[in-house]
Amino acid sequence: MSVLKIKPNLIDEMQDYGSFDVNTCFNCGTCTATCPLVKEDSQFPRMLIRLAQLGQSDKLIASKELWACYYCGDCSASCPREADPAEFMMASRRYAIANYDVTGISKSIYKNKLLVFLYMLITGIIITAGLVYADTSRFFGNTDHKLMGGYYYETIHYGGLVFGSLLGLVILLGVYKMYRNIDQTEPLRKQEGLDTKLSLSVKAHLLWTTFWETLINEGALQKRFKREDPSTQPAHRPSRWVIHMTIVWGFVGLAAATALDYLVKDLLLNDPAGFVPIWYPIRLLGIVSGLLMLYGTSYSLYFRWKKVSDYYNTSNFDDWLILTLIWFVGLTGFLATLFVYLPQNLVLGWINAVLIIHVLTVSWLFMLLPFTKFGHMMYRPLALWIYDYQEQKIAYAQSHPMETPEPSPVLTIS
Amino acid sequence: MYEYDALIVGAGISGIQSAIDLGDMGYKVLMIDKQSSIGGTMIQLSKVFPTLDCASCITTPKMSTAFHHDNIEVRTLCEVKHYKDLEDGRFEVILKQNPRFVDMDKCTGCNDCAEACPVAAIDLGYDEGMSYKKAVGVPFATALPQKAALDIESCIFCGKCANACPTQAINFDHREEEIPINVGAIVIATGFYETPTIREKYGGGKFKNVITGKQMERLLAPTGPAGGVFRPSDGKSPGSIAYVQCAGSRDATIGVPYCSSICCMFAIKQAMLLSAAVPLAEITVYYMDIRAFGKGYEDFYEEAKAMGVEFVKGKVAQIHEDDETKDLTVSVEVFGEDGGIQKVDHDLVVLSMGVVPQWTADMSKIIPVQLGPDRFIREIRFTEEPGLTSIPGVFAAGMATGPKDIVDSINSGSSVAGKVALWLSGGLREEYEVQYIPLIPTLGK
Ligand code: SF4
Numbered sequence: 001m002s003v004l005k006i007k008p009n010l011i012d013e014m015q016d017y018g019s020f021d022v023n024t025c026f027n028c029g030t031c032t033a034t035c036p037l038v039k040e041d042s043q044f045p046r047m048l049i050r051l052a053q054l055g056q057s058d059k060l061i062a063s064k065e066l067w068a069c070y071y072c073g074d075c076s077a078s079c080p081r082e083a084d085p086a087e088f089m090m091a092s093r094r095y096a097i098a099n100y101d102v103t104g105i106s107k108s109i110y111k112n113k114l115l116v117f118l119y120m121l122i123t124g125i126i127i128t129a130g131l132v133y134a135d136t137s138r139f140f141g142n143t144d145h146k147l148m149g150g151y152y153y154e155t156i157h158y159g160g161l162v163f164g165s166l167l168g169l170v171i172l173l174g175v176y177k178m179y180r181n182i183d184q185t186e187p188l189r190k191q192e193g194l195d196t197k198l199s200l201s202v203k204a205h206l207l208w209t210t211f212w213e214t215l216i217n218e219g220a221l222q223k224r225f226k227r228e229d230p231s232t233q234p235a236h237r238p239s240r241w242v243i244h245m246t247i248v249w250g251f252v253g254l255a256a257a258t259a260l261d262y263l264v265k266d267l268l269l270n271d272p273a274g275f276v277p278i279w280y281p282i283r284l285l286g287i288v289s290g291l292l293m294l295y296g297t298s299y300s301l302y303f304r305w306k307k308v309s310d311y312y313n314t315s316n317f318d319d320w321l322i323l324t325l326i327w328f329v330g331l332t333g334f335l336a337t338l339f340v341y342l343p344q345n346l347v348l349g350w351i352n353a354v355l356i357i358h359v360l361t362v363s364w365l366f367m368l369l370p371f372t373k374f375g376h377m378m379y380r381p382l383a384l385w386i387y388d389y390q391e392q393k394i395a396y397a398q399s400h401p402m403e404t405p406e407p408s409p410v411l412t413i414s
Numbered sequence: 415m416y417e418y419d420a421l422i423v424g425a426g427i428s429g430i431q432s433a434i435d436l437g438d439m440g441y442k443v444l445m446i447d448k449q450s451s452i453g454g455t456m457i458q459l460s461k462v463f464p465t466l467d468c469a470s471c472i473t474t475p476k477m478s479t480a481f482h483h484d485n486i487e488v489r490t491l492c493e494v495k496h497y498k499d500l501e502d503g504r505f506e507v508i509l510k511q512n513p514r515f516v517d518m519d520k521c522t523g524c525n526d527c528a529e530a531c532p533v534a535a536i537d538l539g540y541d542e543g544m545s546y547k548k549a550v551g552v553p554f555a556t557a558l559p560q561k562a563a564l565d566i567e568s569c570i571f572c573g574k575c576a577n578a579c580p581t582q583a584i585n586f587d588h589r590e591e592e593i594p595i596n597v598g599a600i601v602i603a604t605g606f607y608e609t610p611t612i613r614e615k616y617g618g619g620k621f622k623n624v625i626t627g628k629q630m631e632r633l634l635a636p637t638g639p640a641g642g643v644f645r646p647s648d649g650k651s652p653g654s655i656a657y658v659q660c661a662g663s664r665d666a667t668i669g670v671p672y673c674s675s676i677c678c679m680f681a682i683k684q685a686m687l688l689s690a691a692v693p694l695a696e697i698t699v700y701y702m703d704i705r706a707f708g709k710g711y712e713d714f715y716e717e718a719k720a721m722g723v724e725f726v727k728g729k730v731a732q733i734h735e736d737d738e739t740k741d742l743t744v745s746v747e748v749f750g751e752d753g754g755i756q757k758v759d760h761d762l763v764v765l766s767m768g769v770v771p772q773w774t775a776d777m778s779k780i781i782p783v784q785l786g787p788d789r790f791i792r793e794i795r796f797t798e799e800p801g802l803t804s805i806p807g808v809f810a811a812g813m814a815t816g817p818k819d820i821v822d823s824i825n826s827g828s829s830v831a832g833k834v835a836l837w838l839s840g841g842l843r844e845e846y847e848v849q850y851i852p853l854i855p856t857l858g859k
């Protein structure tokens with residue numbers, strides 16, 4: 001049993017992560033009873049606000065409820081104290097992400113928002129310099145693979161690998177920290193001896209099934225998101241769910257296209273910079289995904305700018321930053337693809353700029369992933385998965401009482 | 415120009431108390447009210463907490479004492495139109511006398527006019543929308559003056575009342591009049607309204623079986639419209655009744671961030687009365703905290719619990735209405751051991767609405783008393799000299815300065831009468847020269 005730390009100034013500390021005022025909350029529970037996503041076994045936001053008021057930081061960031069909220073803003077609209085519980089939930093997620101980050105970068109950029117630009121400036125200079133000056137042929141011998149605009153394919157490829165591994169490490173550490181945190185504070189675990197009661201194969205099975213359930217329901221279909229009260233969405237504009245889904249699927253599609261492209265062109269054909277016709281399926285996948293992503297982010301940015309509803313009312317700097325980056329990634333990616341098929345003399349002056357912006361924004365996006373709100377795309381499904389798994393274990397244990405040896409048949413003599 | 419020692423604006427329980435005390439001291443008092451009868455809110459009520467005395471048994475004698483007092487003149491349907499501080503300790507006021515369309519001298523209060531009147535308009539006044547009323551007639555059984563009044567808004571000008579009246583008292587030629595007076599002091603005792611805004615999540619006033627505390631007060635009163643408690647949608651007797659506490663108070667979203675101070679106690683009182691009026695009904699009070707602060711209040715609360723009224727800790731977040739049956743379901747996060755989100759069915763829901771002042775910022779343009787951040791009239795030194803407003807010589811009593819229960823309102827009326835007497839005898843001048851410290855700097859956040 002570990003000891004829980006109490007942070008008396010937790011709420012003040014959390015002010016860096018969003019603008020809410022839960023000091024005024026008088027714990028009436030209106031928010032909880034209003035929230036369309038609350039179920040009998042999970043109560044938020046009030047319970048989490050209470051944790052924050054009590055300074056129970058560890059419990060707060062380990063709670064599943066954090067990730068069960070999709071910020072519809074219903075609770076804030078009904079809070080009699082105008083404490084803005086929805087924004088509190090959002091801030092708690094940022095706070096959790098910052099606390100899972102082992103490097104401390106996240107905390108510092110939320111504390112001082114200007115640091116994020118410093119971070120982007122430094123990495124930007126490195127990347128641009130690498131792109132423009134690095135002649136990777138010196139290391140790798142092969143200079144044939146020049147991309148449009150004269151950049152070396154290898155620079156992007158190997159540079160990406162190096163950055164990627166570093167980020168991967170940070171992410172893995174964060175995920176581990178999250179798992180440990182949940183493991184230590186999760187009340188479900190207190191079910192006596194549950195883990196020893198279940199056999200390894202049962203656990204593996206549950207882990208596997210809950211993984212798929214989470215992936216499909218939370219990742220692919222975003223069912224919980226959709227369950228949020230539809231009445232709050234006027235019919236004439238795309239719902240938040242549609243917007244979020246297009247961004248998610250656009251993102252997944254682009255990632256898939258990139259990976260497949262690498263597999264096919266680099267590993268199979270050994271011609272990574274080669275020309276492909278527009279109907280080439282992977283290319284098509286990339287184009288469609290990019291357009292989806294542009295659609296979603298454009299609407300999201302526009303709605304946030306116009307503050308069309310409670311949900312879009314409060315935007316933190318990372319909302320703007322991440323959305324803008326995604327938007328630029330989508331736009332420049334789309335343009336770059338277009339340029340391949342346009343007469344080269346027409347687009348010549350533009351190629352370099354577009355490509356550099358594209359590479360820069362993609363890199364920034366990934367480099368910000370473990371440190372900002374963007375990290376929810378890992379932490380949310382993960383937390384929901386871990387919790388689902390724990391719940392399934394309990395359910396399993398309850399429906400399969402301890403296997404006691406069959407009583408040996410007793411001969412009755414009549 | 416008529417001259418009086420004091421003008422009392424508002425003839426509710428605290429205004430009446432001020433008037434009686436001043437009259438008894440020998441001062442000449444004019445008491446006005448914009449309604450057609452004096453009595454204010456209290457005359458509408460059923461019983462009072464924590465003694466369960468009948469409310470009208472307290473109010474009616476006080477009303478008639480004031481009304482028949484030699485030193486007190488009463489004007490109904492009358493408002494303040496213009497005010498001027500003469501800077502010599504006196505004020506010039508122009509009153510607006512609204513037309514009654516009934517000659518007070520001729521009317522005998524026989525109510526034949528009401529018998530003859532074909533109109534049935536929803537009674538938004540005395541009966542809080544729980545019954546219908548005629549366009550003309552004596553306002554209610556214990557009204558003072560016992561004279562008919564004609565409501566020109568709902569009148570259809572058929573003339574049947576005029577024909578029915580045995581003394582030809584109905585007079586459609588009445589017009590608004592201006593009455594200039596000169597007074598030595600003014601007491602504002604304009605009382606309160608129930609919080610007018612009902613949360614959207616509580617139906618926003620559209621659910622038939624969601625009623626307010628004051629409406630329940632009418633149903634429970636012996637003078638009530640139906641002689642019993644019923645569901646407005648179908649007239650049935652409710653089997654389960656819920657009280658939603660803080661429905662119109664401590665809620666910044668509807669502009670009432672303060673505690674209205676009376677709702678806990680009137681809900682407990684009504685719950686007790688309901689146990690007797692509808693013996694089979696289950697009564698549940700959803701509350702955040704019970705504020706039973708006065709003398710004997712906590713015992714009263716304990717008594718209600720002992721009588722079987724169920725008190726559930728949790729603020730109701732939403733009320734759903736069934737389209738067909740008009741039954742209601744409340745959603746609430748209940749606190750305690752087996753707490754959690756609960757959805758509970760009820761036949762009738764009573765919203766314990768809070769109070770907002772009747773004296774508005776617009777009225778402060780006529781008599782420029784300062785308002786506090788809660789929009790009640792600011793008492794410049796309310797902990798030491800209650801009742802003093804920002805204008806020397808103008809006093810405020812009862813709910814006009816903030817939420818008060820009946821005991822406190824009567825107290826306040828009496829204490830302000832004392833202040834007025836002091837003022838009229840030349841005292842109380844230095845009190846206004848002290849550097850006033852704002853006592854309620856902010857509200858809500
Ligand atoms: S509705 Fe507001 S005051 Fe009530 S518990 Fe939620 S955050 Fe606190």
Ligand code: SF4
Nearest residue numbers: 035069071072073075
């Ligand atoms: S923002 Fe919406 S989903 Fe999140 S806690 Fe509030 S009501 Fe629930």
